[in-house]
Amino acid sequence: xxxxxxxxxxxxxxxxxxxxxxxxxxxxxxxxxxxxxxxxxxxxxxxxxxxxxxxxxxxxxxxxxxxxxxxxxxxxxxxxxxxxxxxxxxxxxxxxxxxxxxxxxxxxxxxxxxxxxxxxxxxxxxxxxxxxxxxxxxxxxxxxxxxxxxxxxxxxxxxxxxxxxxxxxxxxxxxxxxxxxxxxxxxxxxxxxxxxxxxxxxxxxxxxxxxxxxxxxxxxxxxxxx
Amino acid sequence: xxxxxxxxxxxxxxxxxxxxxxxxxxxxxxxxxxxxxxxxxxxxxxxxxxxxxxxxxxxxxxxxxxxxxxxxxxxxxxxxxxxxxxxxxxxxxxxxxxxxxxxxxxxxxxxxxxxxxxxxxxxxxxxxxxxxxxxxxxxxxxxxxxxxxxxxxxxxxxxxxxxxxxxxxxxxxxxxxxxxxxxxxxxxxxxxxxxxxxxxxxxxxxxxxxxxxxxxxxxxxxxxxx
Numbered sequence: 300x301x302x303x304x305x306x307x308x309x310x311x312x313x314x315x316x317x318x319x320x321x322x323x324x325x326x327x328x329x330x331x332x333x334x335x336x337x338x339x340x341x342x343x344x345x346x347x348x349x350x351x352x353x354x355x356x357x358x359x360x361x362x363x364x365x366x367x368x369x370x371x372x373x374x375x376x377x378x379x380x381x382x383x384x385x386x387x388x389x390x391x392x393x394x395x396x397x398x399x400x401x402x403x404x405x406x407x408x409x410x411x412x413x414x415x416x417x418x419x420x421x422x423x424x425x426x427x428x429x430x431x432x433x434x435x436x437x438x439x440x441x442x443x444x445x446x447x448x449x450x451x452x453x454x455x456x457x458x459x460x461x462x463x464x465x466x467x468x469x470x471x472x473x474x475x476x477x478x479x480x481x482x483x484x485x486x487x488x489x490x491x492x493x494x495x496x497x498x499x500x501x502x503x504x505x506x507x508x509x510x511x512x513x514x515x516x517x518x519x520x521x522x523x524x525x
Numbered sequence: 526x527x528x529x530x531x532x533x534x535x536x537x538x539x540x541x542x543x544x545x546x547x548x549x550x551x552x553x554x555x556x557x558x559x560x561x562x563x564x565x566x567x568x569x570x571x572x573x574x575x576x577x578x579x580x581x582x583x584x585x586x587x588x589x590x591x592x593x594x595x596x597x598x599x600x601x602x603x604x605x606x607x608x609x610x611x612x613x614x615x616x617x618x619x620x621x622x623x624x625x626x627x628x629x630x631x632x633x634x635x636x637x638x639x640x641x642x643x644x645x646x647x648x649x650x651x652x653x654x655x656x657x658x659x660x661x662x663x664x665x666x667x668x669x670x671x672x673x674x675x676x677x678x679x680x681x682x683x684x685x686x687x688x689x690x691x692x693x694x695x696x697x698x699x700x701x702x703x704x705x706x707x708x709x710x711x712x713x714x715x716x717x718x719x720x721x722x723x724x725x726x727x728x729x730x731x732x733x734x735x736x737x738x739x740x741x742x743x744x745x746x747x748x749x750x751x
Contacts, residue, residue: 308577312536312620349609351534351618356610381607381622383575384582392577394538394620396607 311393314360315346315429317379317436318369318400320407321453324469325418326440328433329402330425331368332413337389338426342415344433345369346395361398370408374400375452379436387428395427399436401452444470448489448519451510457493459505460484489519537619540586541572541655543605543662544595544626546633547679550695551644552666553630554659556651557594558639563615564652568641570659571595572621587624596634600626601678605662613654621653625662627678670696674715674745677736683719685731686710715745 318329330342347364354360358376365371379397387393407416417423419437422430443449450470454463464480484490490508497504544555556568573590580586584602591597605623613619633642643649645663648656669675676696680689690706710716716734723730 307537307574309535310538310575310577311533312538348533349536349618349620351536351611354618357607357620378606380604381583383622385577392575392580394575394583394622396609396620 308392311348311388311390313346313348313393313395314357314364314398315344315382315395315427315432316361316364316376316398316400317344317433318365318371318374318402319419319436319440319453320402320404320416321466321469322404322416322418324465325420326437326470327404327416327418328422329369329407330415330417330423332415333426334413341426342417342423343426344429357396358398361396361400365400369414371402371406373406374402375449376400379432379439382428382432395432397432397435399439401440401449403453403455405455441471443518446521448487448510448514457496457507457509459498459507461505463490463508483521487519487521489514534618537574537614537616538583539572539574539619539621540583540590540624541570541608541621541653541658542587542590542602542624542626543570543659544591544597544600544628545645545662545666545679546628546630546642547692547695548630548642548644550691551646552663552696553642553644554648555595555628555633556641556643556649558641559652560639567652568643568649569652570655583622584624587622587626591626595640597628597632599632600628601675602626605658605665608654608658621658623658623661625665627666627675629679629681631681667697669744672747674713674736674740683722683733683735685724685733687731689716689734709747713745713747715740 320327320329329345331345333339333341333343345364345368347368349357349360350363354363358378361376365374376398379399381394381396383394385392408414425433440449444467450466451463453466460481464475464477468475489511491511493507493509496507498507499505546553546555555571557571559565559567559569571590571594573594575583575586580589584604587602591600602624605625607620607622609620611618634640651659666675670693676692677689679692686707690701690703694701715737717737719733719735722733724733725731
């Protein structure tokens, strides 16, 4: 805080959320069509201003934006970084606290005209500095997937180990060695078999796993990476 | 940004800087005595409001705070995280974009009554959520030191490899194996010997090193950690 009494200048504060999911083995971002100026009608990241009467912090603001504007709850949400400056928003000097959210595709909201789910490899032009925010989110998710349980938030509640490995491979954009992948998952000790739950035909059905309770909010970390 | 026209509420935005240095092989934080309310006279993190007329972004605000309030330039500066909420500042709902700065002890400003350099193991009570911000900075610096060149920003321009290893050990709070430390530094390929510069007596003087130009602004990363 300030040492001497400074004038507090009006700075616009918003939250912007990069909401990622996996569709057909590709990372997709959820975009909303802006209803109001600036950039009315343009596809953009979900976002909004702080509601000081209801938001406990900017993470709560981001969760509220996902609930009220996207129509989802329970997405994994983490702070990405804060973007700022005089030019990023035509309304003046602004601060955007950016969040990264991950959601399984089956939890996406029903289709709507003002919502689209776009492959991150085929994004439309985005307003403000939303492209830089989205690129930062992709870099964060990919680097963090190398040493954590982050990608599991793109999976449903239960999954087989081959399904989990495929999700990691889709996020990282590269194949992983099955043996070392499973050893890393064992070392991280964050998965538990669902008793009696198998998937697949009578011929070699696969065990279903889920995240241990301790790791449903917290990420599991691999000290040495995948 | 917002989908529908929302009222933009007044949210106070500041930057707070956790400025760390190494004194007598211990991490120390630089604190300033607050001149104005709230918490006038209390030791706190250097910080201040955004100056929209001069600041290009919040990182520039943080650099300006270090220059004008602490009296230093050229410290390594990276965004830590943004802290927010209705209660962290008695003046109301506020957002603090926190930065972490590292400085060699020899670059600290001259002694002043309103500035102190305190071991992070013996911090006074701090106002606002400055203790949480400082703890987050320490966690970031320690975790990042395991796989990057970050600690070098606590060293002077040139240093011997034993001096660099000691800085890493002081930050991490644990001894490192000399052979594997030097192998990691080689792998990261971010150091260069200063031609003809040796330190120490005629008996086995040590080569002085400096950071390669490419890594003076960017961190060098170790893919597998130390």
